[in-house]
Amino acid sequence: MELPKNPRPTTFVPENYPLIEFATSPQLILGEEMLHFNHPQHPLSKLDLPDPFTCSGCKEYGAGMRFTCRQCDFQLHEFCAHASPDLKGHPFHYLHPLTFYSKPGKDGKSKCDVCFKPAKGYAFRCGACGFQMHPCCARLSSETSFLCHPAHTLRLVPANMTGVSGDSGFLCGLCKRKRSGRVFHCTVCDYHLHAVCAKSMVNGLYAYGIKDLEKPSMLGSAARVVSKVVIVLLEGLVEGIAEGFGEVLGEDLARGRGRNGSS
Known part of the structure; x- marks a missing residue:
């Protein structure tokens, strides 16, 4: 018997990493971080990016806000990252409670009962009658x-x-x-x-005008490349600013020592 697996993700903010409130427009700003049970080896950073991606949790598409690992290709929808361990009284299935599962069922049932697309990863399932749906469908x-x-x-x-x-x-x-x-x-x-x-x-797909995504392998590769480039550029910009500031500070100190020596 497969047991549900969803320990609550630990959300934290490092000491020198202030929490950032996101505006409604997409910004390349690193914000909240979390340690997630499905990717405990690295922290995940909250990012708002326009490129499409395949969620490593539910295996469905997404765009915009997500939690992403800056060291590997792991990305989660924001709602998948914060998925509740159970749902009670959901309008699509109010007769029985639904439990969050991090892996597909082993009973051969492979489709979401709302959108009828394959349920390959995270899903809410009913232990009484087998009803299941994607976390994204649960938000409808x-x-x-x-x-x-x-x-x-x-x-x-x-x-x-x-x-x-x-x-x-x-x-x-x-x-x-x-x-x-x-x-x-x-x-x-x-x-x-x-x-x-x-x-x-x-x-997030509709908000960014993204549609007709039928090749997840190509999408995943392209999205990972775009995300990595953006993150590398962002981190490089921050490092460049820091290095430039350090060089200017060093030059100022050197000029100050020169003036003091000549006097």
């Missing part, structure tokens, strides 16, 4: 508004309105396709939105 609600359709509230279509394969048959107003998974519906203008598309407004 049964009735809410979305950036892509701000005028009206969308409601989640009942699960029994989808076929056995999960194909709802509804044309999504965002991707303009028919796909499997749960669907949100606007009763005012008959607008439909796939849950899998709604996730892009939770994981």
Whole structure:
């Protein structure tokens, strides 16, 4: 029997590393740090970067805010890094509590019951009936508004309105396709939105205009390169400023000694 594994991540701020409040616009600023149970060998730094990445926890895509390791390729969505050990009364599955698991189940069930995409990593699962969903899907609600359709509230279509394969048959107003998974519906203008598309407004992809990511291996490589370059440039800038300040200070001290000697 697989047991849940989610000790609370330890959040800390080093003595010479003040906590930084992030603005709404993306900034290349190192902020909060944490030690996470799934990557205990290195601290993770909170960063806001526009490049896409594949979360090392849930194995899903993301962009914008994340916790990243500055020494290797480990990155987590912010909501995956702070995932709760359990969920009670979730609108998608309010009958039973859901428990956080850090690894896929061993019972052969491989899909999220909300977006119908593979559940390859972090997931919330029900021990009573086997329901499961990604941490990103858990951030959705049964009735809410979305950036892509701000005028009206969308409601989640009942699960029994989808076929056995999960194909709802509804044309999504965002991707303009028919796909499997749960669907949100606007009763005012008959607008439909796939849950899998709604996730892009939770994981940062929609905010940065990123879509149609179908090759995770290529994405992962490109994102890691971009992230590493940005972090190296950022650290180099800080070191360069420090070195420049030291050189100027040294020159000033040398000139001061010269003046004192000549007098």
